[in-house]
Amino acid sequence: MEKLKNDILIRNKRASFDYELIDTYQAGIVLVGTEVKSIRMGKASLVDTFCFFNDGELWVKNMNISEYFYGTYNNHLPRRDRKLLLTKRELEKIRRQTKDTGFTIVPTKLFLNEKGLAKLEIAVAKGKKVYDKRESLKEKDDKRQMDRAMKH
DSSP: OOOOOOOOEEEOHHHHHHEEEEEEEEEEEOOOHHHHHHHHTTOEEOTTOEEEEETTEEEEESOEEOOOTTOGGGOOOTTOOEEEEOOHHHHHHHHHHHHSTTEEEEEEEEEEOTTSOEEEEEEEEEEOOHHHHHHHHHHHHHHHHHHHHHHO
């Protein structure tokens, strides 16, 4: 069987800026057909997304997957809540980690794996303070300056 070439990678750039990522997990997502087709076209966004527990299941909220252009009446709602698929052990570990104050679950990447299945990388994260964000910006700027100096 021919290997699928997947270059779909949608990142949540604000996640690493606003949060200190503690632990990451790879979760499957329950999707309908038109959502998968839109993701394959790169028409998804992780801006302002977050995860929450409901009846022992983990859900992602505010993930925007644009309507499929050829979807007719079968099309999906762009911002509906979507269930995440993880093992019971992983769910329990995440629940324990987020019980502490200040910890949350944020999606960091949406991608297609080697089998062509849509996966969402989520991270248990702790919110950064303003001075931590300034420090991150300073490090990023220093790195950019060093890269420029190396090229010249």
